[in-house]
Structures are given as structure tokens and as C-alpha cells.
Amino acid sequence: MKRINVTQSSMPPYEEYIEEIKEIWDTKWLTNMGPIHNRFEEQLKEYLKTDTISLFTNGHMALSIALQVLGISGEVITTPFTFASTTHAIVQNGLKPVFCDINENDYTINTDIIESLINEKTTAIVPVHVYGNVCDFEKIEKIAKKHGLKIIYDAAHAFGTEVDGKGIGTFGDISMFSFHATKVFHTIEGGALTYQNHALKKALETYRNFGIKNSDSVISIGTNAKMNEFSAAMGICNLRHLDEEIMKRKAVVKRYRENLSCQKGIRLCEEQKGLRENYAYFPVVFENEQRDAVAERLAAENIFARKYFYPLTCDFQCYNVKCNVPIARWVSDRVLTLPLYADLTQEDVDRICKRILK
Numbered sequence: 001m002k003r004i005n006v007t008q009s010s011m012p013p014y015e016e017y018i019e020e021i022k023e024i025w026d027t028k029w030l031t032n033m034g035p036i037h038n039r040f041e042e043q044l045k046e047y048l049k050t051d052t053i054s055l056f057t058n059g060h061m062a063l064s065i066a067l068q069v070l071g072i073s074g075e076v077i078t079t080p081f082t083f084a085s086t087t088h089a090i091v092q093n094g095l096k097p098v099f100c101d102i103n104e105n106d107y108t109i110n111t112d113i114i115e116s117l118i119n120e121k122t123t124a125i126v127p128v129h130v131y132g133n134v135c136d137f138e139k140i141e142k143i144a145k146k147h148g149l150k151i152i153y154d155a156a157h158a159f160g161t162e163v164d165g166k167g168i169g170t171f172g173d174i175s176m177f178s179f180h181a182t183k184v185f186h187t188i189e190g191g192a193l194t195y196q197n198h199a200l201k202k203a204l205e206t207y208r209n210f211g212i213k214n215s216d217s218v219i220s221i222g223t224n225a226k227m228n229e230f231s232a233a234m235g236i237c238n239l240r241h242l243d244e245e246i247m248k249r250k251a252v253v254k255r256y257r258e259n260l261s262c263q264k265g266i267r268l269c270e271e272q273k274g275l276r277e278n279y280a281y282f283p284v285v286f287e288n289e290q291r292d293a294v295a296e297r298l299a300a301e302n303i304f305a306r307k308y309f310y311p312l313t314c315d316f317q318c319y320n321v322k323c324n325v326p327i328a329r330w331v332s333d334r335v336l337t338l339p340l341y342a343d344l345t346q347e348d349v350d351r352i353c354k355r356i357l358k
């Protein structure tokens, strides 16, 4: 039986990619902000409807650099219902993550709780547009303003998402995107930051290249987080086909919803209003605690769903902290992310759902 994974990387036509990287054999310019990198950057600005963007080797380094350049210190309020990267980036920068619970309907950070977690050490909020669901950015903005906090969005799941025609990367101080091979849009490995304050550009881009300002001066203890030309070329090719990919994903999600909505014991994410979605993930919550059994049953048929996000990051062995997040824990214990990619057929979706409902 053919294997169905939770995701499958999108690939541009082979010839297209070869065409795109051809010039590298003439220029011999492989990395360090080459012509393909710069072309790609311009295209992304347009697609994401933002006028400030910097590219990185991956999303994790981008997030880490965002925290450093904004001078975040002390405590950071964030969500444990996310990929390891979000929490790791905070802790790796010597910051203390303070875990806030999530909403029951969209699994983003619960803005009614944030203020109760703020103290004199708090300097930032790091919310996650988890599964591409958009956080309550207006409320977060209000809280941040009132308490003088920075907002850094983990938008790794939300590439191309728009709210009332506005790009998702235009909220907060900085938004991080991941272009990892498993994401809706990818550059093999890669990432980006978008930001409102143009003045950040210099600092972010110096940091990504060892803090080197010019041949005579190094102005910050930076790192190496540059995007190479081959990745940028993959990005240019994938971007060309992205809208079509998203349309195909939309059809898959529609089919899942037709099969699974209003089924007893199964909870789906509420659809958010006024959004241009990217259909990044399809999480299903099994209220009856059948999650593990369902996952096993699917695996027996060579279908691999993922317990995404389980465990919560605050429950990782490496952190060993106590955190009071009952909703996040409830969801994390019951959620399964179903296979979703552009070329998943309607027949496959039906087969997966049939297995689940049995």
C-alpha cells in the first residue's frame, strides 16, 4: 500500500529549477547576498505585502536574531503549544519563557490571560500563528502598548496568510517565517523576518553575517544565518507555483471538512473570518481520547498522521518546569494533524476519513 506522510514537500518542475540556478555557474556566487537572493527578496516583499524583509538560513536563527536585535531581556510571554523552535529560541538567548494558555477554538495564545503573567521583568510577547490560525493581534497590540512590550510573532505556519487584505507579517514588531521543506512554502531550508521599523534592517542583516559591518569593523557578536543562492532559487521557483499549491490544499481541506465536521467526538478548528488562508495544517481533536488508537490504526494502513503539538514545549524533558496550561494540555493530549499536501487526492482523503470514523 502506498505510503501517505503527514506532508510532502512541494517541488517545482525540474527544468525550472535548473534554469534558475544556471547563472551560478557563471557568477560563482554561491552565498552572501547574491543576485538570486536579492531578486527573491524583492518578490517576497510583494507577495507578503510588506516593504521590509530580511532573509535567513532558517526560521529558527531568524527568530533568535529577532530577539537579540530587539534587545529582549528577562521574561517573555509565549505559548507552549508550538514547535520546539519557539521556546528553544527564547531560552537559548538567556530569556525565561512564561507559558500562557491557548484558546479552545483556534489554539492561539489566550489574550485574556496574558496580562496576569506580566511583571516588571517582562519585556516581550512571542505569540504563534499556530497552524496558520491568526492570533488576536489587536488585543496583543493593545496589551503590548500598555505595558511597553515588544511583539515578535512566530509566523512559521502563516506564510501568505492575509487578514482583510493585510499581510500577516505586518503585525507586531517583527514576524518570523520559516521556509523549511515541510512548510507550505519552502526554500529547502530558509526563513525570513518582516518588521515595521526600517531602522532594524541594518542590525538584523549585520547579525546574520557575524556582525561584520565592513572590512574594517565588526559591530555586534553576530552569527552565521545567511540564505544561499540555491535556496533562494528554490524559493523563486516555488513562489511561482504557490497560489496553485494553496488552491489544491484548499480542496483537500474542504474534503476533510465535508467528511469530518459534525462527527461526534471530533473537533475541528473553527474557520476564521476575513482571512486569506494558506491551508498549512489540518488538526483534528479527538475529544474521546481515541487519538493514539486512531494514529495507530492509520499507521497500520501506511498513513502517517502526526501528534502535532505533543508534548507541549513546557513539558519537554530539557526544561523540566511546571506550567499551568489546562487547555493547551487538553488539546495536546488529543490532537492529531492529518496528512495534507497539494497532491493528496480526494480518494486518499476519503480513505483516511473512513479509517478515522470506523
Ligand SMILES: *Cc1c(COP(=O)(O)O)cnc(C)c1O
Pocket (backbone or CB within 6 Å): 058, 059, 060, 061, 082, 083, 085, 086, 128, 154, 156, 157, 177, 178, 179, 180, 190, 191
Ligand atoms: C518550522 C517552525 C519553526 C522553525 O523554522 P525552521 O525554518 O525549521 O528553523 C519555528 N516555529 C514553528 C511554529 C515552526 O513550525
